[in-house]
Amino acid sequence: MSQASFPNTETLRGEFVNLRPLAVDDAELTLGWRNANRARFLNAGAASVEQQAKWIAGRPASEYNYIIELTDGQPIGMLSLTGIDRANRHGEPGRFLIGDEAAAQGVPAAVEAMKLLYELAFDKLELVRVCGIIAANNTLMIKWQKYLGMKEEGRLRNHLSQNGQFEDAVFLGLLVEEYRKTSLPRMNFLIAAARAK
Amino acid sequence: MLNQAAVQEIILQALNNINDERGPDEQLTVGLDTRLFGADAVLDSLSLVSVIVDVEAAVSDAAGRDISLTDDRAMSQSVSPFTDVNALTAYILLLLSEPA
Numbered sequence: 214m215s216q217a218s219f220p221n222t223e224t225l226r227g228e229f230v231n232l233r234p235l236a237v238d239d240a241e242l243t244l245g246w247r248n249a250n251r252a253r254f255l256n257a258g259a260a261s262v263e264q265q266a267k268w269i270a271g272r273p274a275s276e277y278n279y280i281i282e283l284t285d286g287q288p289i290g291m292l293s294l295t296g297i298d299r300a301n302r303h304g305e306p307g308r309f310l311i312g313d314e315a316a317a318q319g320v321p322a323a324v325e326a327m328k329l330l331y332e333l334a335f336d337k338l339e340l341v342r343v344c345g346i347i348a349a350n351n352t353l354m355i356k357w358q359k360y361l362g363m364k365e366e367g368r369l370r371n372h373l374s375q376n377g378q379f380e381d382a383v384f385l386g387l388l389v390e391e392y393r394k395t396s397l398p399r400m401n402f403l404i405a406a407a408r409a410k
Numbered sequence: 411m412l413n414q415a416a417v418q419e420i421i422l423q424a425l426n427n428i429n430d431e432r433g434p435d436e437q438l439t440v441g442l443d444t445r446l447f448g449a450d451a452v453l454d455s456l457s458l459v460s461v462i463v464d465v466e467a468a469v470s471d472a473a474g475r476d477i478s479l480t481d482d483r484a485m486s487q488s489v490s491p492f493t494d495v496n497a498l499t500a501y502i503l504l505l506l507s508e509p510a
Contacts, residue, residue, distance in 0.1 A: 311454060314436070319451035324459075353431050357459045402480045403455050406447050409490035 217339040221277045225329040228404065230322050232279035232292065232329050239280055240266035243291055246312025256373075277333060278308070281326045289313040292326050294334055294343075303342040304334055309354075321407040327361065328400040335389045344386035348373050355383055362396035363387045412473050412506060417499045418442060420472070424464035425495075428457045447492040458492065469502060475510045477502065 225232040235243070244265040247258040259265035272278050275297055281290035290312050296305035306327070311317050334340045346369060347354050359365070363385040371379035387396065412420075425440040438444070438452050445451040447458045462479050470476045478484075484491050484501065491501035 311456070314454060317454040319445075319448050319453070321455045324455040353428070353456055353460055356463055357456050360459045360463055399480060402485065403458065405485050406458070406490060406492050407455075409448060409485065409492070 217337060219333060219337040221274065225279070225333060227284075227325045227329050229284060229320050229407065230289075230325050230329070231282050231284060232326060233282055235269055235272070235278040235280055235291065235293075237266050237269050239288070240269055242288060243269075243280075243312070246291070246310055249312065277330075279326075279330075281311070281322060283316065283320070283322070287313075287316060289316045289322055290326065292330055294330055297338065297340070302340045303344060304338070304340050305345040306330055306334070306343050307345050319407065321404045323357075324361070324400050324403045328397070328404070331387075331392055331396060331400075335392050341389045342386060344384065346372065346382040346384050348375065349381035349383050350375075355385070358385055361399055362391045362394075364391070412469065412503075414499060414503060416472065417469070417502050417506075418495060420468040421461070421465055421495050421498055421502075423468070424461045427464055428453075428460055431460075442495045445494045446498065448490065451492075465498070465502070469506075473506055475506075477505045 222234050224234065241262045244259060244262055247265075259268050269278075275295075277294040279292050280288045281292055282288050290310050291308055292306070292310075293308040294304050294306055295308075296303075298304065309323075309327075311323055317323065331343070334343050344366070347358065349355075349368070364387070365383055366386045367384040369382040369384060372382035373380045422440055422442075425438060425444065429437050429440065432438070438457075446453050446461065447455075453461065466477060466479055479491065479498075479501070487501060489497050491498045
């Protein structure tokens with residue numbers, strides 16, 4: 214079992230975005246994002262600001278839940294690392310949403326946010342694997358995750374209910390060696406592309 | 411050999427593929443001068459990856475050879491290939507003009 218640890222109260226800092234811990238004060242903002250059409254692939258969330266605040270307050274200490282902020286402090290999305298199994302050294306990235314797409318245009322916000330989360334998972338917590346599911350009809354996200362190194366490990370039939378219809382989920386996984394060989398260089402390329410003139 | 415018009419069409423189709431995933435009020439304006447990534451660009455990094463993956467696949471199918479748009483060479487260009495559709499077209503034609 215890995216003894217590596219990292220406080221989930223600390224902000225993870227990047228060049229274009231930071232991941233700062235989710236707070237109860239983010240309830241109204243995050244509820245607005247979750248109610249938008251672009252969040253249709255996430256699980257159904259709270260119905261009110263009060264419920265969202267209660268949900269945030271109830272996150273277990275084992276989870277890492279973040280707001281994605283531009284470096285000027287503007288919040289644009291959210292991302293989490295949950296389901297951390299210290300004995301088997303794996304975890305699940307999820308609750309990934311760019312809520313303010315306009316603010317993310319031309320900025321490698323999603324890719325740097327995921328890079329910061331992978332650094333947390335693989336470097337700080339010394340996990341050897343991250344994995345999770347994506348709705349099979351979320352084709353853009355599946356394409357993105359596979360480009361960044363994730364491998365498809367299975368398909369869960371009728372696993373998700375979306376607007377009254379059942380949808381398959383694709384199960385994706387990434388090993389630490391794949392992260393270092395594939396994900397990291399590609400993430401660095403995309404971040405560099407945003408710097409280029 | 412793919413010509414300029416054919417490469418442009420492949421890139422524009424990749425951009426239209428993104429619009430297929432978006433709602434009516436989230437459509438990208440797609441054209442030859444559409445700025446792809448960086449300052450004043452229309453794509454976020456999720457969409458840029460979609461364009462890269464779709465364009466690499468379509469060019470490889472049409473030209474019968476693989477190309478990579480995301481290597482060190484792409485980043486060493488004086489003008490980033492991801493500035494706009496015209497810059498990406500020019501970079502792909504450069505790659506295709508060289509021996510496989």
